[in-house]
Amino acid sequence: MSDFTHGFWPIYISVITLVSIIGTWVFLKSQTTRKLAPGEKPELIEHTWDGDLQDLNNPLPRWWLGLFYGTLVFALVYLVLWPGLGNYAGVLKWTQLGEYEEEVQKAEAKFQPVYAGFMQQDVATVAADADARAIGKNLFLTYCSQCHGSDAAGARGFPNLTDGDWLYGGDPDTIKATLTDGRAGVMPALGDALGADGTKAVAHYVLSLSGRQHDAALATAGKPKFEENCAACHMPDGTGMQAMGAPNLTDKVWLYGGSEAAIIESIAKGRNGVMPAVAQTLGTTSNKEAKLHLLTAYVYGLSQKR
Ligand code: HEC
Ligand code: HEC
16 A cells, blocks of 8 residues: 555656666676686786775675675565555555554453453442552553653643542443533633622632632622522532533542632633543444443542452
């Protein structure tokens, strides 16, 4: 297979390759046909360099020529067997993709029995298995660590998966649903609706919910605004709603930060965290389900006390 955009290029490349090989051959030949007649002495070529460095017209040594011809034969054999000449696929029909698929198949065959065993067990049992955790960790490093961190502790905007605090829920079925369908957190931008003062007041009420330092008068003014604008998702007591992914605002865990400035930004501009539907990307193979199962168990196990 090749990606040439025009039929001219494969021919152009093939011609240059073959002409170079033939040209090298002809050149070598032209330099080696002359043999010394018996008794004939090599002639001295006129010039002398570096004071005393002289040049004789001896034929080239045979072993050296042999190596040179060897490389030419190697090149031709290579071009017959493997792709190299324009679009020609080579007698062996080798492709990078073919080699990759062969390796994947070998790996699949090797892991199939291991995976099948884990598929028989429920998530909690798999989570308690050290081998399954080792596989799960590898999968996590491959598919999840770029966002959640290699230790799964997350970062700003990317939830910590080890703390037992969940936006959507930490039971096996919910985790599996998160991985299968993805999640999109929708926190609307309410800055315009509340105005700058209103936003600040609500923010101080939010600060008060988790016992952070706040202005009591502002918080009191913010409370009714919270009930009116926020309680539908974050609940009247601010403890959040997992069905919406609306975070608990009364605890010490913050997705975007718990400072006054961060909270004002969350309220004024809104937040839209997106968790991709990763299960679709776990390969196109029969092991997809098993990988999902092992990842679910790994994430489930992260926040379980052992
Ligand atoms: C492109 C970045 C990205 C990748 C890759 C990613 N995630 Fe996420 N994940 C997020 C974001 C962002 C959220 C929070 C979504 C929100 O704010 O509503 C999230 C949420 C989650 C949640 C829900 C947490 C909770 O508190 O309910 C789980 C579980 C999760 N991810 C697991 C995984 C696993 C396992 C993988 C790998 C298979 C993965 N994620 C890959 C970005 C990512
Ligand atoms: C439509 C539902 C909805 C409404 C209404 C809503 N929120 Fe949110 N809020 C969310 C969701 C969902 C998130 C998480 C966003 C994400 O995952 O990216 C969030 C995130 C936040 C955060 C960030 C929390 C953190 O851990 O960093 C704060 C603060 C917040 N909301 C405060 C408020 C306040 C105050 C109001 C009312 C003025 C409000 N929200 C109204 C759904 C809502």
